[in-house]
Amino acid sequence: MSGRKKVQGSGWTPLWDRREFLKQAGVAAGSLALGPALLEACGGSSNPTTANGAAIPKPRAGAKVQLLQWNSFVPAADDEIRRQAAEFSTANNVTVTIQTVTGDQLQPKTAAAVEAGSGPDIIQMQYGWPHLYDTACMDVSDLMGALKSQLGTVNQVNDAFSKVGSKYLAIPYCQVPNAWSYRTDLWQAAGLSNYFTTWDELAADGKQLKDKGQPPIAVSLGHAYGDAITMWYPVLWDFGGREVSADGKKVTINSKETLAAVTWAINTWKAGYISQNTLSWLDPDNNQAYHSGLITATLNGASIYIKETYTTATNHKYAPVTNNAPMPKGPSGLETLNLVFNHAVMKWTQEADTAKAFIAYLMQQDNYTKWLNASVGYNAGPFQKLASADIFNTDKKLKPFQDVVATGKWPGWPAQPSKATAQSQVQFVIVDMFAKACTSGDAKSAIADAEQKLKRIYETPA
Amino acid sequence: MGTAISTWRSKGLLGPRIRILEHEAPLGYLLLAPMLLLLVTFLAYPFLFGIWLSVTNAQIGDNGHFVGLGNYVFERGDTVFLQSFANTMYYTVVTTIAKLSLGLVMALLLNQVFPAQRFVRAALLLPFIIPSVLSTLAWRWMFDPTFSVVNWVSVHYLHLPAVNWLGTTNTALASMMVVNTWRGIPFFGISFLAGLQTIPVELYEAARVDGATRLQQFRTITLPMLRPILAVVLLLSTILTFGDFTLPYVLTNCAPYNSTCVLSTWAFQIGVNGGYIGIGAAISLVLFPLLTVIVAGVLIGLRSEN
Numbered sequence: 001m002s003g004r005k006k007v008q009g010s011g012w013t014p015l016w017d018r019r020e021f022l023k024q025a026g027v028a029a030g031s032l033a034l035g036p037a038l039l040e041a042c043g044g045s046s047n048p049t050t051a052n053g054a055a056i057p058k059p060r061a062g063a064k065v066q067l068l069q070w071n072s073f074v075p076a077a078d079d080e081i082r083r084q085a086a087e088f089s090t091a092n093n094v095t096v097t098i099q100t101v102t103g104d105q106l107q108p109k110t111a112a113a114v115e116a117g118s119g120p121d122i123i124q125m126q127y128g129w130p131h132l133y134d135t136a137c138m139d140v141s142d143l144m145g146a147l148k149s150q151l152g153t154v155n156q157v158n159d160a161f162s163k164v165g166s167k168y169l170a171i172p173y174c175q176v177p178n179a180w181s182y183r184t185d186l187w188q189a190a191g192l193s194n195y196f197t198t199w200d201e202l203a204a205d206g207k208q209l210k211d212k213g214q215p216p217i218a219v220s221l222g223h224a225y226g227d228a229i230t231m232w233y234p235v236l237w238d239f240g241g242r243e244v245s246a247d248g249k250k251v252t253i254n255s256k257e258t259l260a261a262v263t264w265a266i267n268t269w270k271a272g273y274i275s276q277n278t279l280s281w282l283d284p285d286n287n288q289a290y291h292s293g294l295i296t297a298t299l300n301g302a303s304i305y306i307k308e309t310y311t312t313a314t315n316h317k318y319a320p321v322t323n324n325a326p327m328p329k330g331p332s333g334l335e336t337l338n339l340v341f342n343h344a345v346m347k348w349t350q351e352a353d354t355a356k357a358f359i360a361y362l363m364q365q366d367n368y369t370k371w372l373n374a375s376v377g378y379n380a381g382p383f384q385k386l387a388s389a390d391i392f393n394t395d396k397k398l399k400p401f402q403d404v405v406a407t408g409k410w411p412g413w414p415a416q417p418s419k420a421t422a423q424s425q426v427q428f429v430i431v432d433m434f435a436k437a438c439t440s441g442d443a444k445s446a447i448a449d450a451e452q453k454l455k456r457i458y459e460t461p462a
Numbered sequence: 463m464g465t466a467i468s469t470w471r472s473k474g475l476l477g478p479r480i481r482i483l484e485h486e487a488p489l490g491y492l493l494l495a496p497m498l499l500l501l502v503t504f505l506a507y508p509f510l511f512g513i514w515l516s517v518t519n520a521q522i523g524d525n526g527h528f529v530g531l532g533n534y535v536f537e538r539g540d541t542v543f544l545q546s547f548a549n550t551m552y553y554t555v556v557t558t559i560a561k562l563s564l565g566l567v568m569a570l571l572l573n574q575v576f577p578a579q580r581f582v583r584a585a586l587l588l589p590f591i592i593p594s595v596l597s598t599l600a601w602r603w604m605f606d607p608t609f610s611v612v613n614w615v616s617v618h619y620l621h622l623p624a625v626n627w628l629g630t631t632n633t634a635l636a637s638m639m640v641v642n643t644w645r646g647i648p649f650f651g652i653s654f655l656a657g658l659q660t661i662p663v664e665l666y667e668a669a670r671v672d673g674a675t676r677l678q679q680f681r682t683i684t685l686p687m688l689r690p691i692l693a694v695v696l697l698l699s700t701i702l703t704f705g706d707f708t709l710p711y712v713l714t715n716c717a718p719y720n721s722t723c724v725l726s727t728w729a730f731q732i733g734v735n736g737g738y739i740g741i742g743a744a745i746s747l748v749l750f751p752l753l754t755v756i757v758a759g760v761l762i763g764l765r766s767e768n
Contacts, residue, residue, distance in 0.1 A: 426731060428716075449541070
């Protein structure tokens with residue numbers, strides 16, 4: 001490798017002399033010039049092209065690529081992506097490794113890698129991280145064009161998060177739809193038949209559960225980066241409230257619509273129609289409470305249902321009496337928010353082509369469907385042709401998790417995702433507004449507090 | 463060694479560079495050099511880099527440019543920052559006093575002779591030995607109002623109302639203090655115990671002969687003799703508590719509604735999760751002048767006592 005060899009007693013001498021070097025260089029140059037033509041002539045493949053002519057890069061033999069992502073709440077999904085990585089590695093003589101960390105470790109690790117300018121070749125970007133780390137994400141618009149021509153249109157939320165300005169800085173990967181999982185036995189014991197379809201019905205059903213002494217409906221009002229966000233943004237939107245104008249410049253949180261949303265939350269929470277014990281809940285807490293039989297219903301990814309039904313972890317304790325329901329709507333309509341994951345190829349990678357080729361491999365329809373089926377409905381595909389999986393047809397109880405995808409929005413909506421919308425999200429401004437209002441009972445003060453914070457983020461940033 | 467040096471000297475291998483090491487001062491500095499290098503690399507550089515970041519508008523992945531004290535001025539108008547500052551002071555003062563008092567009591571008890579003394583001493587160190595993340599997670603479960611064993615005991619056995627430990631500002635902050643105190647007591651206790659065991663028994667014997675009560679012995683012998691250790695332990699504990707991150711982050715993560723943020727967790731939220739690393743650095747360095755005064759005061763105090 002060094003180009004030098006050791007000759008006994010005479011120190012280091014060049015491995016190649018001038019003549020040998022010129023000979024090797026000539027062969028290499030000739031190969032470079034004629035390689036593609038020779039490959040074509042021999043029937044070998046150059047880079048595969050798509051219908052619109054865009055090329056999917058070819059992996060470089062011997063390359064090593066690492067992908068960093070979270071630990072899925074459905075371990076089988078991680079097993080499947082590891083299997084596909086091994087399969088891709090063997091087929092292309094490369095080494096692709098999948099490194100997983102807990103959800104709340106992923107962002108610090110990503111930030112550290114971005115700041116250091118080195119780390120994994122591919123990083124799973126959650127929510128609006130491509131906007132936050134735009135200086136470190138490689139432009140993958142070419143690959144995106146190729147995938148679009150193969151797989152059809154892209155879900156608007158994945159698209160908004162992946163596209164920064166006119167460039168795609170990440171490849172849409174999936175969504176983790178959040179819908180309601182609930183206990184049908186407790187629902188019936190409270191004399192309830194249908195699941196709520198509006199926020200007012202949720203309050204009424206919560207009252208009925210309370211009156212009949214059943215465990216409550218419970219959703220996080222704490223700093224849960226998944227469950228709290230996916231609950232309280234839709235409440236705001238469904239009553240017509242918006243945190244900022246569509247151009248992202250004017251804070252619009254202080255409105256009568258927001259007041260209506262916050263008042264609904266105060267009335268529901270103060271009366272005990274939703275649990276009052278969730279102000280410190282993080283994402284795993286509602287799962288634990290449900291599996292322990294302490295709550296009747298909660299907003300979550302499909303992991304609760306999957307754990308009850310498809311794994312032996314709970315001995316299927318509540319499997320027969322667990323059902324799922326989509327998000328309710330409010331006076332202004334029905335909007336939802338789901339976790340969104342996209343893959344970014346990082347600028348520091350030395351193996352961009354292999355990294356892109358691996359992402360393209362994961363997104364191949366048959367591979368992606370295997371992964372979707374392994375995740376048993378926990379994930380939803382971002383492209384038109386990846387939206388459905390066998391599991392959604394065989395298990396109708398999973399349908400609500402498909403239903404919430406189409407109405408999905410992102411934090412900061414209707415403004416496009418940006419550093420400011422990401423900042424507002426990580427500071428939990430909207431969730432905290434509801435939490436503060438519920439505990440204090442003072443809607444106007446909580447809204448004013450949120451407005452002051454949002455103005456610092458959107459109107460007078462540092 | 464001497465033989466080897468004389469052999470090298472006779473062969474002319476020992477030049478002036480080697481001879482210089484025979485002097486005490488150059489050799490001393492040479493031996494110090496690796497440690498100095500380590501300190502500069504792992505202490506001074508990150509610290510100075512942190513100061514530099516705090517006066518820039520750097521974001522994650524973007525070095526930014528010099529903005530003077532702009533970040534400090536900007537944070538002055540942030541209500542969560544002000545709350546975090548107040549929480550940090552409150553958290554540090556209350557827990558340090560609690561750890562000091564209870565640690566002293568623990569040391570005085572452990573200094574007595576009793577059965578299974580060694581086992582008890584080792585067992586009381588456990589809170590300090592267990593990784594913070596694990597013990598804090600356990601406390602988190604104990605405080606969660608839905609699963610709380612604390613509430614279960616108080617409701618079922620003591621017939622007291624359940625408390626939403628992590629759900630209100632005051633109880634959540636108090637919970638943080640309880641866990642910090644629980645974790646910190648062994649450090650104070652064991653340090654004081656080591657100090658107690660260095661006090662000559664003769665002093666107490668002489669005091670008893672003079673008719674001194676236990677309280678008088680404690681006030682006039684034990685406390686003065688423990689003062690040097692007390693100052694050092696107090697200093698270390700204050701610095702560590704001011705900068706405590708793991709415990710507040712795992713226990714409350716600033717909830718409910720950022721009311722339990724301390725400076726370290728708020729700096730993390732803004733600087734790492736939010737990407738504004740320049741502002742994050744400014745938030746985390748805001749206590750530096752105060753800590754400098756405290757450290758200088760304690761060190762001067764120690765020197766004057768000597």
